[in-house]
Amino acid sequence: MTKPRLLDRLPVVHQLRQAVGLQRGMLVAGLVLTGAFVVLALLAPVLAPYGYSQLADDAGNFGAQQPPSAEHWLGTTVGGYDVLSRVIWGARTALLVIIVAVLLSVFVGILLGLVSGYLGGWVDRVLVVVADAIYAFPTLLLAIVAAIAISGGQSGMWSGVFAAAISITVVFIPQYFRVVRAEVVRVKSEAFIESAQVIGASTWRIMFRHVLRNSTRTLPVIVTLNAAEAVLTLAALGFLGLGIEPTSAAEWGFDLNKSISDVAAGIWWTAVPPGVAIILAVLGITLIGESMNDLADPRLRARRRGKGTPADAVAQSEPVAREEMGEVQ
Amino acid sequence: MTTTPNENAVEIRDLNVTFATDGGDVHAVRGVSLDVRPGEVLAIVGESGSGKTVTARTILGLLASTAVTSGAVVVSGTDVVGLDAASLRRLRGEKAAMIFQEPSMALNPVFSVGWQLAEGLRAHGRISKAEAKAKAVDMLRRVGIPDPERRVNDYPHQFSGGQKQRIVIAMALALEPTVIIADEPTTALDVTVQAEILELLRRLRDEEGTAIVLITHNMGVVADLADRVAVMLQGELVETAPVADIFASPQHEYTRSLLAAVPRLEAADRHRPVAAPTAAPLVVAEDLIIEYPGRFGRRSTFRAVHEVSFTIAPGEVLGLVGESGSGKSTIGRAIAGLTPVAGGSLQVLGTEMRGVKERDFRPKRRDIGFVFQDPATSFNPLLTIADNVAEPLIVHGQARHAGDAREKVDSLLEAVQLPAGFGDRYPHELSGGQRQRASLARALALDPKLLIADEPTSALDVSVQARVLELFVELQERFGFATLFISHDLAVVDMLADRIGVLHRGRLVEEGTGAEVLGAPQDPYTQRLLASLPVPDPVEQARRREEWGRLSA
Structure with missing residues (x-):
């Protein structure tokens, strides 16, 4: 029995090798879209022709609502910014928000879920009630309230990113909390936990060494699906004017908001690019999440069909009875 | 029993089954050929992973979608391999039926047992509600459920484990199939209940002439019920013989080691020095x-x-x-x-x-x-x-x-x-x-x-x-x-x-x-x-069976 190489055991790589057919197609499409999104975000200063808040260059002001041209491939906005540059820089803002929001909610959610699920009692009841109460709110309303509370509605680049990320976190923590708690409650009743109790291991040791790592299997799927939701929530906040100032960072939702009046005037180039960017980013991440979800479940996973009677299959199949016949390997 | 080969209830010829898994293809059954005659109990024994369940399930066409089957499995004149879904559905129940290991999982908890019995009847031909109910009561009586007129309306959780297994057997019998596949029918049950279920299966074979394919790892159960035994090892059939021959003179080395491994009751004292009685008990x-x-x-x-x-x-x-x-x-x-x-x-x-x-x-x-x-x-x-x-x-x-x-x-x-x-x-x-x-x-x-x-x-x-x-x-x-x-x-x-x-x-x-x-x-x-407790010896077990009948009378 050879140990699989580290590369093959990494979450996404492992699934990519495992997938076949339509599921593989979905995963590859998702990876390509998300890869493009991440590359745009990382290389924004190189790829974007202008800065996100640049209004003029050596040739003078860009001018407002200019149609696409050689200088401005996707034209300029009503505020006089270059549309293409803002779309590219917007990817960077979106990625930052995703990372901060997911990291925060994963850590807090897992910790609360672990404590609540393993210790139980009144801590568990209170946390579950609070999580349920948060669930009952419309998520966007909650994010708006959090955004106003944190930043007063308007802010600069980092404070804006954190305001958006934390308001998204508030919505996500209950999701991680519930998923982890449910897994912990399941794992808690497994024999190896009892076996650790019989050995005399302390509660903390059992929680972090035995329960935690066995309860996080489903998290990669939720992380990807939540990342898509984070992009949407950020865009919605920006669209409602609660996002980041155009001078601090580029943000797709804000640009969409400013282009509402353009649509009626026949100016398409200010609204379509940020909208398409949001759709593609969300689609890419969702495709990864959905296909990973299917691949994680052996009942949903498609496999290469078995061939008639290949000789190598005979060689591969486990000689179960050999050990029973009297030899240990 | 006088039967010619072409009257076999089930004929398996050169069966191969391969499963596609994440670790590559697994060849679970390799070139198995078997016959089951009417009114006979054929026991398939082997360790877990030997392919005994897979072989039996192909008779009903009950394999996962990742399986590829070749060879022939003829159930009273119909070849099951490659049969389409509609014909398979007709075959199941009428010609072949199955008894599962865990009776509480094989029954749907939200319907009464009478409804579930009638469901099988209604799926195969038009039958009125009253007729189905009467038939269900009759089936319950035949498998020894006391007071069937009243209990037909009860739900699965109101029955004990042994009674649930009786109901599952009744469902399998409803359409008088030629062959019943019993996959570890007593493994989940206690020994005293196991003895009763084995008694019921034996009566069915004698009274209805149903062929039974019994899958088990328990050699005591084999000695108690089987007429012929097929031993499987790693997907291959290593030995087939009448039950008395298997226990008296096993031919294959694997069969011998399997029989030698079965623990037997000796009821003898272990002669071991026990620590001084003065020591305080733990x-x-x-x-x-x-x-x-x-x-x-x-x-x-x-x-x-x-x-x-x-x-x-x-x-x-x-x-x-x-x-x-x-x-x-x-x-x-x-x-x-x-x-x-x-x-x-x-x-x-x-x-x-x-x-x-x-x-x-x-x-x-x-x-x-x-x-x-x-x-x-x-x-x-x-x-x-x-x-x-x-x-x-x-x-x-x-x-x-x-x-x-x-x-x-x-x-x-x-x-x-x-x-x-x-x-x-x-x-x-x-x-x-x-x-x-x-x-x-x-x-x-x-x-x-x-x-x-x-x-x-x-x-x-x-x-x-x-x-x-x-x-x-x-x-x-x-x-x-x-x-x-x-x-x-x-x-x-x-x-x-x-x-x-x-x-x-x-x-x-x-x-x-x-x-x-x-x-x-x-x-x-x-x-x-x-x-x-069934013992792995057909002659001895027949004697013990009588004793058990006397004790439980």
């Missing part, structure tokens, strides 16, 4: 009461153990036997401090367990080892075997981390006859028997005075079980720890225990040495338990 239970609190306070409290008294002396092996629900595991868990004691007194290594605080008991845990029933779940799947075995050493401060303990771990693995290289493997990379040996290594890591083994071999195949038990006896003699050995299998307990306690519904009905309890049982329950 465990003293006096009028021990254990209760599980119900949902609504004291009124619904379930009392699992009623005023049980026993002691375990140093170096002594006490076997606790009983059927499911007898409270045997509960006692083991109470000694390990996993279940609170409700009344009476239980002293473990000098600590009173009634109302004990975990903090006070923790230092004593180093002297208690515990081996769990299912080796698959009792290891943390994300730690290597070496890390798992090192856990007790780390927890009790004998090693700071797993690397520190490696030397000790390797010597422990060697003691349980596992190569040291196995320490670097993960639990799922080991077979059941290897895992249970690693589990023994972990339990012995701190050199405990007391070992609690809760059904340690019931999840293993017979030949693996035999090797684990052998190892256990050897280790016990070498290290001299006292053991509470919990099992439902009388023959296993007989092999190991110095003294045996028989539990029945939470009460200790009989206690004594192996020869006393198994050789000359006094309590009527022990007598019934002994008589219902």
Whole structure:
């Protein structure tokens, strides 16, 4: 029995090798879209022709609502910014928000879920009630309230990113909390936990060494699906004017908001690019999440069909009875 | 029975089944050819993974979508391989039916059993509601459910495990199929209930002339019921012979080793020097009461153990036997401090367990080892075997981390006859028997005075079980720890225990040495338990069957 190489055991790589057919197609499409999104975000200063808040260059002001041209491939906005540059820089803002929001909610959610699920009692009841109460709110309303509370509605680049990320976190923590708690409650009743109790291991040791790592299997799927939701929530906040100032960072939702009046005037180039960017980013991440979800479940996973009677299959199949016949390997 | 070959109920010719899995293709059945004649019980025996279930399920076309089948499976004139879904549906029920291992899972909990019986009838032809109901009542009567007119409207949870299995059998019989596939029909049941179900199956064969394909790993069941036996090993058929020949003169080496591994009741005393009687006992239970609190306070409290008294002396092996629900595991868990004691007194290594605080008991845990029933779940799947075995050493401060303990771990693995290289493997990379040996290594890591083994071999195949038990006896003699050995299998307990306690519904009905309890049982329950245990010998079993009939009359 050879140990699989580290590369093959990494979450996404492992699934990519495992997938076949339509599921593989979905995963590859998702990876390509998300890869493009991440590359745009990382290389924004190189790829974007202008800065996100640049209004003029050596040739003078860009001018407002200019149609696409050689200088401005996707034209300029009503505020006089270059549309293409803002779309590219917007990817960077979106990625930052995703990372901060997911990291925060994963850590807090897992910790609360672990404590609540393993210790139980009144801590568990209170946390579950609070999580349920948060669930009952419309998520966007909650994010708006959090955004106003944190930043007063308007802010600069980092404070804006954190305001958006934390308001998204508030919505996500209950999701991680519930998923982890449910897994912990399941794992808690497994024999190896009892076996650790019989050995005399302390509660903390059992929680972090035995329960935690066995309860996080489903998290990669939720992380990807939540990342898509984070992009949407950020865009919605920006669209409602609660996002980041155009001078601090580029943000797709804000640009969409400013282009509402353009649509009626026949100016398409200010609204379509940020909208398409949001759709593609969300689609890419969702495709990864959905296909990973299917691949994680052996009942949903498609496999290469078995061939008639290949000789190598005979060689591969486990000689179960050999050990029973009297030899240990 | 006079039948010509073309009258066979089932004919399997050169069957090959391959499954596509994540680890590549698995060739589960290789070129198997078998016949089942009408009115005959063909037992397919073999260890887990030998392909016996897959072979039987192809008769009904019940394989997962990842399977590729070749060859021919002819069920009374119809070739099942490559049959379309509609024809398969017609075949199921009318020509071939199935009895599952776990009756409580094969029945739908939200419909009455009468409805479920009628469902099978309505699926195959037009039949009025009243007719279906009358037929259902008739079926229930035939399988021996008392008062069928009333019970036909009851739901599955209102029946006992044995009765549920009878209902599943009734469903299989509803359309008078030519052949019934019984996949481990008694494995989930207690021995006394098992004897009743086997009796019912035998009656069906005699009265209805139904062919039965019996899949089992229990050689006692084979001796009791089968007419012919097919032995499978790694997907191949190694031997087919009438039941008397298989037991009297097995031809294939594998069949011989399989039969040799079956534990037999000898009811003899183990001649072993027991520690000086002056030594204080490790465990003293006096009028021990254990209760599980119900949902609504004291009124619904379930009392699992009623005023049980026993002691375990140093170096002594006490076997606790009983059927499911007898409270045997509960006692083991109470000694390990996993279940609170409700009344009476239980002293473990000098600590009173009634109302004990975990903090006070923790230092004593180093002297208690515990081996769990299912080796698959009792290891943390994300730690290597070496890390798992090192856990007790780390927890009790004998090693700071797993690397520190490696030397000790390797010597422990060697003691349980596992190569040291196995320490670097993960639990799922080991077979059941290897895992249970690693589990023994972990339990012995701190050199405990007391070992609690809760059904340690019931999840293993017979030949693996035999090797684990052998190892256990050897280790016990070498290290001299006292053991509470919990099992439902009388023959296993007989092999190991110095003294045996028989539990029945939470009460200790009989206690004594192996020869006393198994050789000359006094309590009527022990007598019934002994008589219902099928022995792997067709002639002897026929005699015991009569005795059982007399006892249960």
